[in-house]
């Protein structure tokens with residue numbers, strides 16, 4: 001009996017420790033979006049024409065999407081505003097839901113989506129996905145080193161960095177389900193969001209995959225990766241391995 005009592009007290013102590021410790025039992029999920037059949041189907045059937053209309057809507061206190069991201073999400077008004085044109089629909093939908101749920105923090109974006117339904121978010125995602133990826137102007141004097149290219153295609157075993165291309169695709173085009181296209185993204189936004197992941201200011205990446213990677217990269221590597229991906233849409237497309245085998 002005495003032994004049992006001690007055991008119970010120990011169990012309780014462990015339980016309380018788990019609840020109190022951040023990152024253990026008390027951790028919040030990084031996103032509320034679960035890729036159920038229903039969510040998938042809704043994003044897949046998002047109506048791009050409705051999305052094209054919503055992008056123009058402004059209210060008394062909230063700007064229209066195109067005021068900040070440009071028409072078709074292709075000409076952001078400022079370098080730090082992301083390009084949305086050509087983005088994977090499921091990724092855009094997830095980000096919009098994450099802002100709505102307060103899982104990705106940005107006051108302007110939270111205000112922009114709070115009045116929109118999931119169907120409207122899916123329509124916007126479909127609209128941007130149907131648009132071509134724009135080209136980005138970069139300074140031709142800025143160079144990308146051989147070591148940075150290695151990170152894209154081979155990663156770095158010493159730092160446990162997986163190659164970017166293994167998730168984002170050989171042309172940076174993104175992948176199922178919600179891996180974003182990063183080709184043709186603004187250099188300044190790319191750098192900013194990588195810094196946010198590294199500083200735990202952006203925490204909506206499931207399993208913390210991008211936070212772990214961003215923390216391992218140097219500032220210079222991030223700058224060069226941003227440059228590499230900004231220029232990618234102008235480069236000849238690489239054929240993916242499976243296509244190469246089929247030819």
Ligand code: HEC
Nearest residue numbers: 063064065068081082092095096105106108109112113124
């Ligand atoms: C006042 C300017 C502003 C308005 C209006 C605005 N956005 Fe944004 N948007 C931003 C900024 C700034 C960011 C980057 C914020 C961050 O770092 O989280 C962003 C981020 C995003 C992202 C994430 C992109 C990515 O690559 O992760 C999406 C998607 C997006 N906006 C869509 C929209 C849509 C759709 C609307 C209209 C309903 C809209 N935005 C309205 C400024 C704006």
Ligand code: HEC
Nearest residue numbers: 162163164167178179180182190193204205206209210225
């Ligand atoms: C294990 C798979 C994986 C690897 C490897 C990976 N990424 Fe990502 N990356 C993701 C996912 C998933 C997201 C979206 C996370 C979210 O929902 O916020 C993302 C998001 C990003 C974003 C933000 C895009 C936007 O529009 O806001 C950038 C930039 C990025 N990754 C760059 C890189 C670079 C550079 C590398 C290589 C050094 C890399 N990633 C390696 C899976 C990966």
